[in-house]
Amino acid sequence: MTTVTEQPTTTLKKGYVGQSIARREDKRLVQGQGTFFDDVRRHGMGYVHFVRSPYAHARIVSIDVSKALELDGVYGTITGDEVAISTDPFFEMSVEPGGNIKDYALAVGRARHMGEPVAAVCAATRELARDAADLVEIEYEPLPALVEGEQALKNEVVLHDEAGSNVVWSGVFSWGDVDQALAEADHVVKIDRLHFHRFASTPLECAGALVEYDKGMGEWTIHCNHQMPGIGAIWMAPALRVGIDKLRFVTQDIGGGFGNKICLHPQYVVLCLLARKLGRPVQWTEWRTDQHTANAHGNERTFLDIEVAVKADGEMTGFKVRAIDDCGAFPRYEPLGCIIWAQVTPGMYGWRNIHVDFTQVCTNKSPVSPNRGYSRMQHLWLTERIVDIVAAELGLDPVEVRKRNYVKAEQMPYETPNGCVYDSGDYAAALDMALELIDYGSIEERRKEAAERGKLLGLGVGSTLDSGTNNFGQSTLLNPDLQFSGNNEAASVKLDIFGEVVVTLGTVPQGQGHETTAAQVVADILGCPPEQVNVRRGHDTWFNAHAGFSGTYASQFAFTGLGAVKGAAELLRDEMVKLAAFVLQAPEESIELSDGMARIKDGPEEAALPFMALGAIVNANNAFLPPDFNPTLNHRYVCRPYFGMVDKEKKTGQLTLTYATQIHAAVVEIDPETGEVEIIDYAAVDDCGVRINPQIVEGQVHGATAHAIGAALSEDFVYDEDGTLLTANFYDYHVPHALDMPPLKTGAMESPSPVAPLGAKGMGEGGGGGIHCICAAIQNALRPAGKPIVYDSCNPPHRVWSMLQDPEATRANVEVASR
């Protein structure tokens, strides 16, 4: 039983918070004056190109760089052998056998996925580096490629000898009594296999860094776009055998992250080694092809042997499932994905008996990295598929089944079977709003009209949770020896000598508008207009405004990032009030901050000090302050969300603090001859509690929806049996362009979070709502055509066509046993 500690939500007077203030970041970005890492230049810098494995699996017999070194303009090279000597393998989070995997910055002895970096060359220009790469001679001995997660379990082809098994992690999660629920059920719905496919958010700016090495200090400066430098440093410093303080990460503008810029440490270590070896700054920009083949895919998860217990009245009482998660060639951030789904174990629903047998395996595919919706999205897709398949098979209305089974608003805060607490939300009301936006009442009419035109029309709902503010203690449920728990984020707010308010953040924004929203929060607390608040761009280790978990990920900025900003601003405010009270010789309670001044409330006009005066006193004119009063006007605050400890035995605990709701609804028309799916109506309703900047929130909903639509209808990282990625560019890996997007209607609700500092939940990932509702809509549309079951999360035209040709093949997947 977990206790919820209600962190008091300050009722910030509704000032700038809550307003859709236009973003300050835009001024530089619309003029092309943003500074992305590839815009940074250093005199004498070298450009790096990675030589990558063309094989999915191969022994590296020999590497000869001599011809590359002879090319004029080439500064140097590095290979796996050198890396194995001068670095240690990266820290692994799993227990044995996965924890024994040796993961180096370059392939050592063996290449384990197509595109894996095997060597690197550095040259005076980008073109020369590319030419030099062609001159590196590598002899490979191809090995059989393992490309199926289920195959991996057989351990016929084993990727990592040190582990001796392809299993990275496995465990059983069992809460309640699912066997009893199944025994008592009126219907048991069995689904053999559902598959959540491999895709990623493919941020437009590729990964990369410019690395400088200061020989005198033994320090590296890494100008980059790593979106979670806290953990980047934890991986890199021990590998480089240096203290963590020797790594300075500097980010400025970042062209999207979505989680795909978290596992950049292998390439960054190579750059650090080269910078040190060659005595010059070195720069690497990832190619698009490399991002697709070798950077970050989302977790691919296969769900097997699903059994669902359903009562006659439509109440779903429990489910069991066997999940196989394919994390590609190296775990890296994994196996965290093996527990993070448990933040949303029951999905949106009230069932109490849940059994998940979870195994994660390595295959010869690109390593995964957290991808927008990380691990929760896969699990929520499962629960939504279950609801739709149960409804379809039992002849129930999927909307009614949802309402029957949703956790109710009156039950909030709601403790799930594994001890997580859904903080607030009204799922039924959000669903109603979504249905109204797509004119639910007219669906049958529209279905008939479409049929007259030869089209199959369908409606689907996808409900999803965007869980935010991670408790890293959940990692101990995977590996009890890990020393991680809780979470934190830092910020500092100061008043400069000329009265300038300056904010530095530990977060690493990649488009979420942190500079603007932080300014809104500070402006309300300090009583000045947001334009007077300067927020330093990006993350810099030397700002010292970061903590161990700093970064932008896991839908938590509104809680932890802004919580830190709020905390620091309040400390500053209190000090400013105290200082003003002293100077104006008035009691502290009578001092207010407004319009950029500290003044006596309802006092004479002269009884006011501009911020500049306060700054000047402390910084330049402080002799008259008494010895026991030492204001700094410079405050760093660490927001530490409170979770309590997790229970390693029962695998329960508060794994995350806030839960934003998103309910999506889609209406599709399918061309039965071609399988083409057209979205003709779409609605997304978001409830993330208090919205700091509603326009920014809505922008995140749009973006998450576009990602989900792309994933649902076309984006798929497909491999052939040799482990070659077939969708390595934007022709074959089709992402939505402007003409591909349906008209989007959005709605918003605000169920404030009782636990978040500003009542604002984290949001942004979107939980894959679009994938869930499009799968549902397709299944609904195809009902007249043999009732095929949608079994895969990606349904491009050829798959829909196959379902139309042979609906029975998909139906063989499902069995209903009824009393």
Added chain:
Amino acid sequence: MPARRLLVHFLRDDLGLTGTHVGCDTGNCGACTIHLDGEPVKSCMLLAVQVDGAAITTIEGLAPDGELTPLQRAFNEHHALQCGYCTPGMLMSATALLERNAHPSEEEVRIALQGNICRCTGYVNIVEAVKAAGGGA
């Protein structure tokens, strides 16, 4: 300067005009869009030598004195950018559209932007911004 140098790298690396961006390897994403003799083209599919004698406008040329164009201001007002990486290319394509078609419809805007990929906004606010700058057809 080698004949093989792509125009986008010439602009970025040789001229220091880093507002034009590279987002892909195959000419799909449009982040590199510039104007060549007034027409939007992808600078990653041109060699720098090819444009000898032609007039090139990059994002830096839209508001050379720092006075934002109505379109740039509309992007800000309508929250038409998040990470900003596709934004220069979007602005070049949209500016060219508005020069030819002062009041484009929604479909016309989407056609004009079809060669510019965005992964942040879902295009919703971008289309709104362009329509608004066009006086809202």
Added chain:
Amino acid sequence: MLLREVDYARPETVKDAIALLAENDGARPLAGGQTLVNVMKARAASPEVLVDLGRLDQLRTISFGADGMLELGAMATYAQLISSSEVEVARPILGEVAATIADVQVRNRGTIGGNVCVNDPTNHLPPLLVALDARFTIRSQGGERTVGASDFFQGVYLTAVGEGELLTKISVPPATSGTGDGFAAMTIGRHGTCIVDAAATVTEDGVRVVLGCVAPTPARVTEMEERLAGSDLSEESVRAAAAGVGATLDPPSDVHGSADYRRALAETLAARAVLQAAARRKR
């Protein structure tokens, strides 16, 4: 991503361009660059000399020949096809199909000559030009010759244009009364790469149906054309004529569709293209 070293020439006349192509084994013409530059970035092909046709304005014209044929200069861009009043009057399907190719930026540079000379099986214009019974004029140092569409497209990436030769223009018959054109495609996303496409022309002499993406070169569907001889071109007859076409094809299987899927698409799209052409017959 980055090209190998290459020599570059920008001749001022067609004669000079052909001379450069004839004199250098490793020379390739650079038209719009929307395919070739990508190919060179991937280092899938690395010509030694690029002969930039960009200065050859005489290859950019769209006009009517003395015989009334619509003459499209090989360097005419997709954008020119779309905005040309000659095309709109004589054979509007050309502009309509061009408007679905990729995007504005590509259409501002990509040329009709480049599209056909690459002869990628997924390109839009080869099957369309076969349906329109276009003729292709090729010039070399030895003179000029004109080739019919079926002889022009010879294999994947292979056309009748040989070493030291240059395609200078494509001639398309103007639509006369009773002529209608149709085009139907299944693409990867809107305006994306074709998965299967079909072009059809209905004239008083009969029907021409051509499929793209199913064979190394555009495939005339002669069985379907024969079944439609003298037909009323109703939905029923056209569908019936298309039935079974798939079985005669041997299309590729790839990530965007199996061979069977392409066979099914071929039948559907061939029928739709013919029906479209029939509905648009000029009075």
